[in-house]
Amino acid sequence: MKVFCEKKNGRMRILLSGELDHNVARGVMSSIDALIDENLPRECILDMGGLSFMDSSGIAVILRTNKHMTDVGGRTWVENCEGQALRVLDAAGIDRVVKVYSK
Amino acid sequence: MKSMNYIKVEFPSSSVNESFARNVAGCFAAQLDPTLEELGDIKTAVSEAVTNCIVHAYPDKLGVVLMKARILPENTLEIVVKDKGVGIADINKAREPMFTTGGDERSGMGFTIMESFMDKVKVRSTAGKGTTVTMRRRIICRKQVK
Numbered sequence: 369m370k371v372f373c374e375k376k377n378g379r380m381r382i383l384l385s386g387e388l389d390h391n392v393a394r395g396v397m398s399s400i401d402a403l404i405d406e407n408l409p410r411e412c413i414l415d416m417g418g419l420s421f422m423d424s425s426g427i428a429v430i431l432r433t434n435k436h437m438t439d440v441g442g443r444t445w446v447e448n449c450e451g452q453a454l455r456v457l458d459a460a461g462i463d464r465v466v467k468v469y470s471k
Numbered sequence: 472m473k474s475m476n477y478i479k480v481e482f483p484s485s486s487v488n489e490s491f492a493r494n495v496a497g498c499f500a501a502q503l504d505p506t507l508e509e510l511g512d513i514k515t516a517v518s519e520a521v522t523n524c525i526v527h528a529y530p531d532k533l534g535v536v537l538m539k540a541r542i543l544p545e546n547t548l549e550i551v552v553k554d555k556g557v558g559i560a561d562i563n564k565a566r567e568p569m570f571t572t573g574g575d576e577r578s579g580m581g582f583t584i585m586e587s588f589m590d591k592v593k594v595r596s597t598a599g600k601g602t603t604v605t606m607r608r609r610i611i612c613r614k615q616v617k
């Protein structure tokens with residue numbers, strides 16, 4: 369599991385790659401928390417294009433990022449989600465809380 | 472008649488075993504010739520059930536998780552995930568979307584995902600004794616192209 373970050377004009381893109389499950393979720397959450405606190409972006413994009421697997425642990429990561437961004441007065445959405453990860457987000461109906469854009 | 476295949480795997484409730492368990496289930500399911508999407512559904516449901524044992528059944532110790540899988544008639548896969556942990560007091564409540572006792576590290580969507588990805592999900596639990604989740608999924612038979 370890898371977490372990369374690109375910044376441009378107040379917008380932060382977090383690129384997640386690998387398998388996002390409970391085993392790695394806590395580490396991913398604290399990396400994202402640290403990136404938000406350090407950069408205070410206006411917009412934070414969770415780019416899920418590199419994920420080969422994700423379960424409900426990923427939903428908690430998205431919801432927590434959304435809450436953190438709301439706390440600092442910014443916005444969050446999900447991009448490049450496809451395949452198995454997209455099916456998980458669809459089944460959970462997460463689109464009602466955080467916008468999800470597929471590939 | 473062809474005898475029906477099965478596996479039994481036992482492992483400690485350590486979170487490194489989450490990916491191990493779903494990949495074992497995926498490898499076993501491969502003999503039913505699933506599509507990538509069906510395989511993904513099965514691995515996801517197993518990941519949810521096994522993670523629940525690791526997170527909820529044994530909250531502050533390592534316990535034993537037993538996973539069984541077998542092939543049933545009509546190209547159907549059955550997976551059983553069993554723990555001897557704390558158990559679930561109110562199963563109906565636990566299965567409701569967004570119900571969680573896991574705080575903000577969990578989303579309460581595990582059972583909802585298992586239910587939408589498998590044809591059947593049965594939960595049996597006794598408080599203080601443990602929980603057994605039984606899931607079935609029929610794999611669509613596709614015509615062999617030769």
Ligand SMILES: Nc1ncnc2c1ncn2[C@@H]1O[C@H](COP(=O)(O)OP(=O)(O)OP(=O)(O)O)[C@@H](O)[C@H]1O
Binds near residue numbers: 519523528559578
């Ligand atoms: N094996 C188990 N042993 C004891 N309690 C369980 C078990 N599985 C589920 N539960 C209880 O049922 C609740 C709902 O489970 P579910 O998987 O739907 O959500 P979650 O695990 O809380 O969150 P998520 O799966 O989205 O990370 C759990 O919060 C827990 O209280």
Ligand SMILES: [Mg+2]
Binds near residue numbers: 522
């Ligand atoms: Mg769960």
